[in-house]
Amino acid sequence: MSFPSGTWHRIDCVQSWLILILLIAVLPAFLGESYFNQQSYSLTRSWTPERRELDYLRFIGASDQTAKEVKIFGLADFLANRFKRLAHRYVLANKHIAIRRAGWGAALGLISTAAYYGAYILIIQQTIAGIITIGTLTFLAGSFDRMRGLLQGLMSRFSTIAEAALYLQDLFDFFAIQPEIVSPKNPRPFPNPIREGFTFEQVSFKYPDTEKWVLQDLDFTLQAGEKLALVGENGAGKTTLVKLLARLYEPTTGRILLDGHDLREYDLATLRDHIGIIFQGFSKICVTCRRKYCDR
Template sequence: MINIFTEKVKKITTNLNLKKTILLVLNASKGWLILSVVMILAETILFLGSIYALKILVDKISHINFSDKNSESEIIKYVIFAAALAIGYAVARAISAYIIEVQATKVAHHIDEKIHLTAISLELSYFESPDYYDVLSRAKEAGSDRPNLVITTMLEIAKNILNLAAVGSLIFTINWILLPLLIAFVLPTLFVRIYFANKQNLWRIKHTPLERKSAYLSNLLTADVSAKEIRVFGLGEYLNNLYKKIRVEVFERNLNLSYKRTLSEVLTTSLASMGFFACIGYIAVGTVRGTTSVGDIVLFLVIFPQSFTIIQNISSGISILYHNNIFINSIFELFDLKIEEKADEKYIDLPKDQGITLELKNVSFTYPHAINPTLKNISITIPEGKIIAIVGLNGAGKSTLIKLLCKLYKPNQGEITMGGTNINSFNELEYRSQISPVFQDFSKYNVTAEDNIRFGDISKPYSEDDIIDASKKSGAHAFVEKFPHQYKTMMGRLFEDGHEVSIGQWQKLAIARALFSSARILIFDEATSALDAVAEKELYDSFRKRISNRSAVIISHRHSAIKHADYIYVLSGGTILQHGTDEELLNMDGDYAKLFKTPNPSS
């Protein structure tokens, strides 16, 4: 029995985890937190002072000597004193509420920023794991206002405890057993609330994937990306029924838990009320028997209900504190995700030469939680100033290769070198500044056209000429210059005055983004898949001129995109099957010749 109780207490204290919450709020707004504590203490003191001043005023009035000419002025003096304290209390409450609001805003901003900083510092593998999205969903559900609410609840509990101490001292003068009895009657309700807070938290964790799935379905039904297909294929009713099925299941389980909690609270609060009136009956019987004075019963009837309310407020505050802090643990769960430590690492400088060679040496890679390797014993050389092409069918491992080149993952075996040095020896951000990719699933930023291009190298000093030059090289300038505000035009339809364009035009902006950068190596992963044949031919026929003297890696299914490459690697099943020039590969028996030797309408 003792062990079970100890385990329950340990679980409660673990869930409560107040130290981390307090430190979080202190880091966000230390000064405002201290000020809010001071103001709540001042508010409590003024409240108790105003009650005491009214008591003195009543005592003075009851003992007044009406024949004394100075009595009126003396009474007025005490009235002014009591009024001043009451006004001070009202002012303190208003100021305290403002300070808490400011503090809450600062804490919310701090948590939002920390969530974003945590997200951008995590390795890419987290973003390819459902577990991460469960953690992120729970952290966002917890809300950025809960940590500050925990602190304010703690302060409210402290204030109520001070009030209880003041009022309870008077109850002790009547009968010492009354206050402990009252607390004992209220405790079952507190235990019930803590019990169901734990149950709700376990339910929340278990059903996070279900909640995320319903959110995903809701987004499908309301977002612009899927709007066309939902209407064309008549998916609206089907998806809505799936959504309703999940929500009904969630609602029913939630309501079932709420029903059990409500039933338990009805029983415990009824017990507390019975205890309250039992105490009143005890004092009343004592008065009849002569063991309690009339003065005691009058005092008791005035302060005892107030004590009962204060105890209930403390109990409610503790349960709210516990419930909110359980949610806050989800925020800490996100913050505690493993972030690769880099602070103590010593990096070497990147090669200063204008041209650098990037090389993969016997590289193998298996995704986290995967069994089979995606890439096996890959060796590719990307010499300075050369264009290298990589050809392969879907699932060959091309996109994974790009992630390794961008240092989004590290090889399990082998190494990647730049200028003969392992890329792990370079600072990650500095290394990535030398690689500028156009991903197959490129981002469409709902910002201005110029920002869509500048995002390729945001640290580069703003230059309208450089933006326009990159835009011309990618073919985007032809449509951007026709916008009413040209490069200042907002792209997409999410915001006011936004301009939506075709997927091919979005891809031209993505290409311009890569060309705008100062990177010495460009990577084009199916970067022209959405362009028409004429636009693609124009780009690649003058590709060397467009990229200047930089190196480039082109990944494509189209012969027209890769035939001008200096060297070509054929990737299949995660391994290099063939390599050579376009002419050499066309004259070999293999996948390359099968793909491109026969006339192909898309080439």
């Protein structure tokens, strides 16, 4: 096939326009999708406490462990209503985004469709004007359609991956959290047997992100071999004191000594190996105690 001089330049021109139209056909929908993915993620994240509460309400409303209390105290309606109210608010917040997403999706879809037909009109015009042949028209129209399909597929996959990456980042952030209570680099050998016992020196403690002092200026020694009962009203800080002893938390001020040395100087795992605690809110771990579990 031979073209008059200058025809190639005009076909190039048509192709440049087609590429621009192609971008107009796929980009707005992609950008819209990315924007609403971000919005959905932000909503899910900002509703984390409420979503946890919903899970918790579902658990206490339907668990065999809480069935006694739910029945005796007639909690079923209270739990169901609370769940309904919270779930309704969450549905409304999601609905708002879903409606906007659908509206914008339709509008941006229209731009894409208009661009698609615009490309056809352009190609047909160029054919009527004799710039391109019927064969080139068929070729260009087919290529444009395939390219649009491929690009849309590519961007849709990209947007799905980008959306998943938003949630994945939370997981990586979680893995990146470093424990604040760690063993020292060169731990002191654990006393065996313990000779002097535990000494609390001016120990005060607040739970993280709270204002209330749970323990204040606590000074006492628990001698080796001594039996000590701590008696106090609910919330006095008895369990907290035991948690400090096991280094589940660090004193906010003051220090705890074991045989005259700060607890922080000992290896954390060895310290916990030497302490046996049954907490009042103990957990039952429902697994069969086979050798392979016990040995780990």
